[in-house]
Amino acid sequence: MSSALRDQALADAAGLAQRHPTVFTPPLKQRLVTIAVILALVGLFVFGFHRLGFSLTRFLNGLTQLGSFVGFMIPPSPGTWAKAVIYFHALAETIAIAFLGTLLAFLFSFPLAFLAARNATINRGVQLLVRRFSDSVRGVDTLIWALIWVTVVGLGPFAGVLAIMTSDIGNFTKLFSEAIESADKKAGEGVVSTGGSRLHEIRFGILPQVFPVIIGQTLYFFESNTRSATIIGIVGAGGIGLHLSEQIRTLEWQGVSFIILLILITVAVIDFASTKLRIAIIGKSQVAV
Amino acid sequence: MPAASPRLPDERLAPLTASYAEALRQRRLSSLFLMAAIIVAAIVSGLLAEVAPARFVQNIGDFFSYFGRIAVFDNSVPDRPDLTGRFVLFDVREWMWGIDRWMRLLIDTLLIAYLGTVLGTIGAFALCFLAAQNLMPNKWIRLSVKRYLEFCRTVPELVFALIFVIAFGLGPVPGVLAIAIHTMGANGKLFSEVAENIDMKPVEGVMAAGGSWVQVMRFAVVPQVLSNFVSYTLLRFEINVRGASVMGFVGAGGIGQNLIEAIRKFYYTDVSAILVLIIATVMIIDLLTERLRHALIGKESSK
Numbered sequence: 001m002s003s004a005l006r007d008q009a010l011a012d013a014a015g016l017a018q019r020h021p022t023v024f025t026p027p028l029k030q031r032l033v034t035i036a037v038i039l040a041l042v043g044l045f046v047f048g049f050h051r052l053g054f055s056l057t058r059f060l061n062g063l064t065q066l067g068s069f070v071g072f073m074i075p076p077s078p079g080t081w082a083k084a085v086i087y088f089h090a091l092a093e094t095i096a097i098a099f100l101g102t103l104l105a106f107l108f109s110f111p112l113a114f115l116a117a118r119n120a121t122i123n124r125g126v127q128l129l130v131r132r133f134s135d136s137v138r139g140v141d142t143l144i145w146a147l148i149w150v151t152v153v154g155l156g157p158f159a160g161v162l163a164i165m166t167s168d169i170g171n172f173t174k175l176f177s178e179a180i181e182s183a184d185k186k187a188g189e190g191v192v193s194t195g196g197s198r199l200h201e202i203r204f205g206i207l208p209q210v211f212p213v214i215i216g217q218t219l220y221f222f223e224s225n226t227r228s229a230t231i232i233g234i235v236g237a238g239g240i241g242l243h244l245s246e247q248i249r250t251l252e253w254q255g256v257s258f259i260i261l262l263i264l265i266t267v268a269v270i271d272f273a274s275t276k277l278r279i280a281i282i283g284k285s286q287v288a289v
Numbered sequence: 290m291p292a293a294s295p296r297l298p299d300e301r302l303a304p305l306t307a308s309y310a311e312a313l314r315q316r317r318l319s320s321l322f323l324m325a326a327i328i329v330a331a332i333v334s335g336l337l338a339e340v341a342p343a344r345f346v347q348n349i350g351d352f353f354s355y356f357g358r359i360a361v362f363d364n365s366v367p368d369r370p371d372l373t374g375r376f377v378l379f380d381v382r383e384w385m386w387g388i389d390r391w392m393r394l395l396i397d398t399l400l401i402a403y404l405g406t407v408l409g410t411i412g413a414f415a416l417c418f419l420a421a422q423n424l425m426p427n428k429w430i431r432l433s434v435k436r437y438l439e440f441c442r443t444v445p446e447l448v449f450a451l452i453f454v455i456a457f458g459l460g461p462v463p464g465v466l467a468i469a470i471h472t473m474g475a476n477g478k479l480f481s482e483v484a485e486n487i488d489m490k491p492v493e494g495v496m497a498a499g500g501s502w503v504q505v506m507r508f509a510v511v512p513q514v515l516s517n518f519v520s521y522t523l524l525r526f527e528i529n530v531r532g533a534s535v536m537g538f539v540g541a542g543g544i545g546q547n548l549i550e551a552i553r554k555f556y557y558t559d560v561s562a563i564l565v566l567i568i569a570t571v572m573i574i575d576l577l578t579e580r581l582r583h584a585l586i587g588k589e590s591s592k
Contacts, residue, residue: 244448
């Protein structure tokens with residue numbers, strides 16, 4: 001049957017092309033726009049390539065160097081047992097930083113998010129103010145926050161906790177408030193129609209809808225914060241990053257690969273655990289973040 | 290008509306309310322248990338992370354006064370003693386004294402993000418179909434590509450940058466490569482998830498017409514996924530601009546080098562000037578990419 005259909009279609013090819021011109025030859029204007037966009041993107045790429053000083057010889061030299069580093073990395077080894085103990089302690093510290101940072105950010109941004117959401121805020125001015133605040137906080141990278149907190153509370157993991165907390169207050173406030181804004185209005189209207197106040201509306205009409213989403217996002221960020229927490233040590237804010245950058249700078253490649261391996265395993269475990277937890281708390285249907 | 294609303298007789302209502310109360314009690318109990326677990330974990334983490342509330346309370350003033358300090362001129366401005374203690378906006382030209390250099394570095398930062406995004410996305414595009422369950426029947430190829438992408442996105446960019454700085458030398462090149470590798474991992478995963486959710490009918494159609502694997506990808510898969518891919522890439526570009534702004538911390542180019550110097554050497558007004566420039570750039574890029582994404586999604590849904 002399908003071959004008969006195919007023969008028929010082929011026989012009528014000219015007719016088909018005439019009836020659906022846009023499928024066979026897209027309009028000239030559309031094609032020109034596509035070509036112009038691609039040319040602009042490629043042009044910018046070539047310009048950047050030159051400006052940033054890429055060159056083939058430098059690239060190839062770097063690659064050979066990199067190859068030899070990878071050779072030195074095998075097998076991964078911490079060197080001595082004493083160092084291994086230090087690394088494991090630093091790893092625990094890293095997870096603690098990520099956990100506390102995420103938890104504190106959650107506690108602070110939960111109320112802020114309601115203020116930043118159009119359908120739950122007190123008034124428009126407050127909403128815009130909170131929005132701009134969270135945008136500015138998000139515009140600054142975690143590492144910069146870490147540097148600033150180091151100058152306040154001194155070197156150490158506490159600065160890392162505060163850094164992750166600060167940058168996630170920005171992220172969470174934005175994400176949570178978007179979740180709140182996309183909540184179905186009808187539940188809230190129902191609560192109001194039975195005589196509920198605005199607070200009742202938020203508590204019984206909006207919160208049950210958004211809470212699973214918010215928890216899902218928080219767990220997702222816990223995982224990504226574990227990754228961030230592994231590098232803030234580079235600026236002295238605790239965790240395993242300090243040891244990692246030290247090992248890289250002193251060219252102790254076996255130690256480097258050992259620490260990277262530790263990080264990979266930890267992130268995989270936390271990823272697994274948080275996915276399980278997410279499904280346990282909010283059910284499989286709402287895993288979308 | 291104020292008639293009483295229909296009500297179940299008490300003897301039938303009682304078991305229902307009892308089971309409701311029981312279910313509620315169960316839920317409360319499990320929430321309470323979860324709360325307790327979180328609190329215990331928080332205390333343990335607090336000990337590990339050397340949380341010091343006393344030091345925090347004692348120094349929290351420093352945090353806010355830091356923002357005060359970066360917002361006023363100190364007595365370090367040469368030949369302008371009148372500026373000491375004034376708000377930075379009082380003399381914008383003096384505040385933004387390094388604007389030429391900083392703008393050049395900002396352009397470098399944007400280019401690092403752009404090149405990294407483009408290179409990484411090309412890699413992700415090439416690999417994502419190999420990692421999609423519905424498009425790659427060979428389990429070994431699929432799983433090894435998946436593990437590779439996972440490696441690329443789990444190792445933080447800054448770690449790649451640190452290693453690349455030693456291999457390729459100081460400058461923006463290691464920054465671009467580090468961002469490219471991370472982008473390849475992150476986008477590769479997202480792309481392959483998009484590809485796993487496509488409508489398989491066009492794929493079957495092209496296969497039935499005798500198309501090769503490459504032709505199936507080109508004519509049946511790519512048209513379905515392209516707008517999503519572009520949307521994710523724009524989002525990633527936004528993230529990469531932020532990432533590129535700190536590449537300079539490890540010597541991998543961009544404005545980060547100047548920022549870390551200013552913070553470490555306590556050039557307060559420079560810190561605020563560079564931060565303002567970074568935040569403004571990030572916001573503009575956010576706005577532009579959001580516009581573009583909405584335009585794309587709007588075009589998709591109106592079809």
